[in-house]
Amino acid sequence: KAPDLSNVNKVSNVFEDVEFCVMTGTGKHSKSELESRIAECGGSVVQNPGPDTYCVVVGAENVRVKNIIASNKYDVVKAEWLLQCFQSKMLVPWQPAFMIHMSPDTKEHFAREYDCYGDSYTADTDVAQLKEVFSRVTDNKRMPLDLIAELEERYLWNSCQLSIFRGNTIYVDCYATVNEPRTKVHGTRLSIRALELRFYGARVVSHLEEGVSHVVVGEDHSRVKEMKALRRTFGKKFKIVSELWVTESVKEGIPKNENQYLI
């Protein structure tokens, strides 16, 4: 049902000759409020989008909105955009953040300006915008640690204090029997060392196998002999260091030379 907008006082001509179809309102602004404010700005309002409709405005999504989207004929815009137009008293350019759905034409236009996550090819971004862009990345794969290490190296972020042990694969001697995670000794300082290593970028493994770069041992040296014997069978040798290597590296914020801490 169309509202009676005949006696609305015009306050601007921002929407002169622009036809809108407001589908739903928001919690704060009802559909009829949005419609009368469009009229105040010189725009016209229809109840069903037609060939002359500029865009469909949506506050909350419902079945009708879904059908409009499915038709793929109209640009469906968030009510926030309209509110920004009212506030700035101008036709605010559309940005990916405003778009709920785009018609094929608009999509093509956007593809020239923005990537598929809505990040502009030409305009600088800022923290808020990048957050918005990131929130639109739905592919939430976790990046594996070795790729992170590579990336940090490429962009020289590896001097970051949180990356002290990046790229290292470390076995912490906190199991009563080597390579038996079930025999973990609880409540020892070494389990804290293991967490610290992880916090500062290391990959901590529960098995001492080929590829391990360091073994960290505590006060108990009873398994060192066994681990050294195991090392002789490996092609790539690991270093056996005392837990001081971890604490002192963390304290100084840089990876310390292992040779001072060898066991």
Added chain:
Amino acid sequence: MEKILNRICPVSDPEAVYFLQVSWEKDLGAGFGIILTDGGCAWTGTVSETEISREAADMEMNREKYVEELKKALILGEESAGKYNFAISRDEENALCHFSYERNLKDGSFQLGSLKLQKVSHPADVVKELLSHCLDCLGRLQVENEHLQKENERLFSDWSDVEKRLEKCVEAKEELEADLYNRFILVLNEKKAKIRNLQKLLNEAKESAADT
């Protein structure tokens, strides 16, 4: 007043067991009292500050060093067993008891001190008192032990609680980092794809310009 009870065996009769209680105020060097008992009889005596000074002087020993030796001999008990000898000789009626203590050396020994102990008329009272003292000590230690054990349990549970929390923080950090890097890479690669595309267009334009 501090007291310590030790078990000693005289050199003359290693099978015999005597109980030696040494009591002193603040510092052993300021004089001390001795009670010696074999369970049946008891003897008592005191060593004054001046006697201690005299003994040290007789031995031409630094007084402080001498007091240290006394502590080791009379107080430490089990810890310094074997390093010190005790000689006990009692007369026929058990009225007097000669008690001496000496430091054991590789080649012989030297006497640290000796005194005559007087017989106590009611040895049962002395033994009772010693037993009470032991029970008091035991009770106190038990209370302390329980307290320390509770404290230890509390510390351990706090520790494991903090460890679990730390682990959660580390996991959250790892996840956040991996997730952010993933998003970053996707957006970055979009930009690179655009650059590649523009390069391609540029090359095409160059080629068509060269053709004409």
